[in-house]
Amino acid sequence: QKEVEQNSGPLSVPEGAIASxxxxxxxxxxxxxxxxxxYSGKSPELIMFIYSNGDKEDGxxxxxxNKASQYVSLLIRDSQPSDxxxxxxxANQAGTALIFGKGTTLSVSS
Amino acid sequence: KAGVTQTPRYLIKxxxxxxTLSCSPISGxxxxxxxxxxxxxxxxxxxxxxxxxxxxxxxFPGRFSGRQFSNSRSEMNVSTLELGDSALYLxxxxxxxxxxxxxxQYFGPGTRLTVL
Numbered sequence: 619q620k621e622v623e624q625n626s627g628p629l630s631v632p633e634g635a636i637a638s639x640x641x642x643x644x645x646x647x648x649x650x651x652x653x654x655x656x657y658s659g660k661s662p663e664l665i666m667f668i669y670s671n672g673d674k675e676d677g678x679x680x681x682x683x684n685k686a687s688q689y690v691s692l693l694i695r696d697s698q699p700s701d702x703x704x705x706x707x708x709a710n711q712a713g714t715a716l717i718f719g720k721g722t723t724l725s726v727s728s
Numbered sequence: 729k730a731g732v733t734q735t736p737r738y739l740i741k742x743x744x745x746x747x748t749l750s751c752s753p754i755s756g757x758x759x760x761x762x763x764x765x766x767x768x769x770x771x772x773x774x775x776x777x778x779x780x781x782x783x784x785x786x787x788f789p790g791r792f793s794g795r796q797f798s799n800s801r802s803e804m805n806v807s808t809l810e811l812g813d814s815a816l817y818l819x820x821x822x823x824x825x826x827x828x829x830x831x832x833q834y835f836g837p838g839t840r841l842t843v844l
Binding site for chain 1: 761763769770771772773776784786816818825832833834835836837838
């Protein structure tokens with residue numbers, strides 16, 4: 619069974635720190651990886667996606683992909699209280715459905 | 729460009745009833761996926777439609793069904809509701825099915841279904 623695993627948290631970091639969120643996936647055929655942010659009571663919002671090994675940066679966010687280790691991570695620099703949310707990792711192989719992890723809750727304290 | 733819209737936003741039903749939820753994708757998006765989200769199970773894939781055809785299906789009972797219209801709008805139906813069907817039902821749209829290539833998926837606001 620294809621799975622995406624995330625530590626449920628909560629992950630607590632002080633304002634201004636770097637938050638590191640991790641995700642592993644079981645399907646070696648996975649090609650695309652996504653990070654979504656979900657505030658309580660809201661729907662998931664796409665933060666960024668990554669397809670190639672290495673790092674991809676977008677503002678304060680950096681996604682890292684290591685296909686050999688089947689590992690994806692999201693770094694949030696200069697964390698703000700507004701970053702407090704649940705972060706969902708998802709993976710898919712082209713033509714198939716997205717498989718989501720259960721999410722990691724991030725709490726940023728001011 | 730307008731985002732994904734879902735109606736209704738909230739629903740309260742009783743056991744045994746049936747319910748129909750509606751989703752309009754982002755303009756130009758032809759693929760619509762449905763998910764069920766519960767605190768215990770997280771986001772679980774129900775099914776995906778593209779060009780009025782079901783392309784992928786998750787592991788849910790036959791009480792859960794869907795369809796897509798020629799304008800890409802989609803509906804999902806749950807018959808004989810059970811207490812365990814209480815959840816947030818999310819619709820997501822993308823350009824193509826299965827996110828081939830560099831496609832991405834965007835979620836609607838969801839429909840909160842409560843079964844009493």
